[in-house]
Amino acid sequence: MIQQSTQPIIHFQGIEKSFGGAKALSDVSLTVHRGTVHGLVGQNGAGKSTLIKLLAGLHRPDAGQVEIDGEAYDHLTPHLVESLGIHFIHQDRLLVPSFTVGEALFLGREPRIPGTPFLDRRQMQRRAQEVLQRYFGLSLPNSALISQLSTAEKQIVQITRALLDRPKILVFDEPTAALVKREADLLFTLIRRLRDEGITILYISHYLQEIEALCDVVTVLRNGRHVATKPIAETSAAEIAGLMVNRDIGDLFPIREKSPGAALLTVEGLSATGRYRNVGFTLYRGEVLGLTGLLGSGAKDVLRTLFGLETAEEGTVTVAEQAPWRASPVQAARRKLALVPEDRRRHGVALDLSVSENTTLASLPRFTRLGLVDRASEAAEADRLITRLQIKTAGREALLRTLSGGNQQKVAIAKWLSRHSDIYLLDEPTVGVDIAAKVEIYALIAELAEKGAGIIVLSSDLPELIGLTDRILIFFRGEIAREVVSDTITEDALLAEVTGSSEATRYVG
Amino acid sequence: MSAVPALGAERRLVEAASRLALPVALVAVFLLFSALAPGFLAAANLQSVLVNNFTLLSIVAVAMTFAVSAGGIDLSVGTAVDFASFAFVSLVLAGQPVPLALAAGLGGGAVVGLFNAVLIAGIGISPFLATLGTLFIGRSVQQLLTNGGNPVYLPPAGVPESFHLLGRGSLAGLPVPLLIAALVIALAAVILARSRFGRVVTAVGIEAEVVRYSGLPLKAHLAATYVLVALIAAVAGLVLTSTVTVYIPNSGNAFLLNAIGAAFIGTTLHRHGRPNIAGTVLGVLLLSLVANGLLMSGLNFYWQQVGTGLLIFTVLALSFASRKV
Incomplete structure (x- = not known):
């Protein structure tokens, strides 16, 4: 002693x-x-x-x-x-x-x-x-x-x-x-x-x-x-x-019809030295899949790899029935993948572009005639998404920096709705988002899933993960250590898995 | 709550005031020289401002505006001007038809743009350093090609008639070089403000990573931007050579600083302070009037630079001061 x-x-x-x-x-x-x-x-x-x-x-x-x-x-x-x-x-x-x-x-x-x-x-x-x-x-x-x-x-x-x-x-x-x-x-x-x-x-x-x-x-x-x-x-x-564990969180999460459909995204044997090893899973239509792990557990690297921001050394990523591709964000977006990155202010939205310009940035070809942007149809799309996502802004011409964090995040998501994406990769989607916007973002995620999109949520907010997802993949030191069904795990148990102290938990619990 | 709309209105007023700095300076300079410099207001003088000062600088400054829009800068615009000029002159001297020589001139400029594109988009060197390198290399290459910088003259007799149309001709009473500048300005304005390419370039300048994270080809847009800048600058090179019928090595760099100045002065005209063609053109007009006015008022040539510098400070200071209120 x-x-x-x-x-x-x-x-x-x-x-x-x-x-x-x-x-x-x-x-x-x-x-x-x-x-x-x-x-x-x-x-x-x-x-x-x-x-x-x-x-x-x-x-x-x-x-x-x-x-x-x-x-x-x-x-x-x-x-x-x-x-x-x-x-x-x-x-x-x-x-x-x-x-x-x-x-x-x-x-x-x-x-x-x-x-x-x-x-x-x-x-x-x-x-x-x-x-x-x-x-x-x-x-x-x-x-x-x-x-x-x-x-x-x-x-x-x-x-x-x-x-x-x-x-x-x-x-x-x-x-x-x-x-x-x-x-x-x-x-x-x-x-x-x-x-x-x-x-x-x-x-x-x-x-x-x-x-x-x-x-x-x-x-x-x-x-x-x-x-x-x-x-x-x-x-x-x-x-x-x-x-x-925070036990006093209210019922923020929407009730959702959970009926996963066909396989949408299949990951097999994904490995990258020093980041992750032999990662494999399938995302189904209509499913909200959770990823979690500590800093350095590899979960974030896998998410970034799916969108082509990092490259894997081995393994394949297949979308629906299409052949695997050489990863790049351009290719990923073309395969209807959408990434809402964690660093919203540097990667998700451009603060000095307007709401409208941000909203259509990923889907400009839809609003282009003969190389020129058709401002009328662009404005209509921006207005439609502002209404649909209840984005609080002075108008579609307002710069993004005048919006609150939660509303900026809604624009970061709206960008991909405009592109008609199918697979949404959400990296810490509610960090720095006020509680009202949080609830709206949860509802939107549920709605997208019900309409047949596949959604992957990477979050270190455990109540959020349990409330929002169908399944959770727990990363520990580069590997998927466990897969759990969200309904069946408590926050304490999930925390124990994430931090690698599950042995102790089982001993007591 | 009642204070809120008032504040909004006030802010709009301040915003409008800050955008007025450039037009107000333009009018003030015009009135000042009308009063001070005899002969400034004469039609012949004003036309000479447009043809001699405005035309070439406006084309180069428009080119520069694209680089600045993409969040960069192109210090080698003058190199593109020179390379275009050199290729053009060489082919005319070799007896090739003028249209082919013009195409070669654009090609000469494009080489400079492609070189920059490889450095910036391919290797990832910052635009400032990459184009500075190109500027130095371009300077040496021209000296090597011309035995240390000797001008290449076009003999008046050996040049086809169609050649002169470009530099000295006029159409409907307007000088052709001015018409070419107008065309370049109009096209550039549409491309930057209305086209998909212009939109993405603007986004690159504001937050390049967001463009990449939105699944857009960032490097392709960067590369295309620097090629476009060089192509536009090459047009200036062609007009220059047609006007003066000589290629003077490294003469294009004379436009560089004014082009940068005009592009940045021009940002004050935009609601969000973005580079824009209309602003750049007004900036060029301002610099051209000042250069001419100082000359006409009999001021020492060397004071012109001081005048230009003070003017840039004044416009930017006025604009930013009213923005901070």
Whole structure:
């Protein structure tokens, strides 16, 4: 058993934070003790990342305060946070790819040759090697380019950069999402060692197994509230999963006649190194099929491959009876596939095009006579879809950026309705969408399915997935780990499958 | 609630005001030089503005507008002008029929466009860098072809009559070069604003990834855009050569900066600030009037650049300032 001091190092007191009308954190109080590994878990939208951004000084709390080392602050700034010895390791906080290891490690705090403005490259090299040898037993030349490193090596550079500052607190945000098992194990060993040297670790992860194996204490957030903080010895992955699940969601989902028809899309033996392995399934007419999995589970890559945005190395995708094709978005759209991408504002709609221009972008040939766009029939189509999808806009000529997130998403879907698509691939279709628009989008999905379209919904919103779909394919580390019938699975059980802690669940449940 | 429609009306007013910056500047410049420069208002002078300043620049600036619409830029428009000019002159000198020489001229421009298309759509180099490279390569190629940059003259005697029609002829009292420019402008306006191709090019300029995610061939549209830009610029090269009966290596680059300026000034005319042909043409008119007016008022030639620069600032500043209110 590790010696635990009872001295608090971070204490959040009554933290409140709203974005627009949405409450991200309400009255969150939480203490992290010195020299412990403290796990932080919660579903998407539970408030984990908001809390971490508060700690990083990127957001300002609306109310409440943060105490670091006994000193109280109403808000932090990134600069202050760094001077307090708090460092963040995040896989998305990318290092500049064209920098060398040395430049990345010392960016913004380069040691200088005393009395001159020149960089002390020798000292940089020596200090970097010292840390790398001591903690990782490896040497990376300072002159290597970041872009040449593997994900794990990039993470090592990030950690080394933090360690060079002799930090008091290290925050790991989903550090294993892109690591293979062996690399993750090495990371855990390192984290335990850092803890034993007195560094406090805040560890955020979706993988409950990791939390169970690594953390001393775990805190669960749900809907922006602090649900529980427990010593890991007194809880289990199953209990944590139960605490994470949001049980109070109303009946948002339409009742739908579920009668799958003929096979519409068949995927066989799809593989791509490092992304997914041997993925196969069939989508039927009138079916809503769910895909889910953690970041890096391969579910998103498969969806993108279906639309030709990524390529598989092996396997085939067949639409109806037609022969498999060489994938490209052009070909996919021609085969009546439609993609509503997750990053709506960069990929789904063009914010500076009008509602009308966005709506007909994928179906322009239908509105073209002799190479010229027939404005009258284009306007009629835009008006028809604005009415049908109840898109709230000042008019078809309004720019997309003047619409709310939910209405932008409806336009992203309308674009494919206009193209008469048959197979809809919806990637996190209701992220950033208000509840009213959410319900309308659910109703639209049900209506499309009833009219014979096939729909694949990729979502990490588990209640949504269970409520909306007929079947769910659960991806885990690149493979379809399980297929479940949506009616027969509870949210707790689904979460356990997604996070890979199903063994624990079965034990208890 | 009652404040909402008022705010809407106010916003519309502001929007209209910001779009007026260019036309207002045009009228102001016209009135200013009418007062300051004797002879500015003379019919002969105004015609010379149109034929000498406006015609060629408007064609090149229209070409540039397509590149800017697609979210890029083409620094090698002048290279396309020169290559067209060189191919045209070479074939006429070789005694080939004028129509064939004209076709070869367009082909010469198309080579530049295809080269850019490969760099930008094929390899994925940013338009700025790709066309900058083309500009440099084009410059060297022309020097190599002409023994270090010697002009290629067409002897007055050895040129067929049909040649002169293009550069010096007139139809219904209007100079042919001006008619050609008008035709190019009209066609370009229809293509950019009304055609499916123009719509997709505009979308590429606004958010290229959305075009790709909509199942449209992004690279094909990018490639076609840069070929079209070069073809339009090639027309300017043909008109230029017919007018002056000489090919001067690397003379096309003279249009580059004004063409860019006109295309960007022109965006202020559009409701959403998009590149558009009407705006570009007004921009060219403005730059042409200023160049001529400064000359007529007897100002030092070198001050003309300062005048042009100030004017671009003024129009853009007026437009953006009223937009921010």
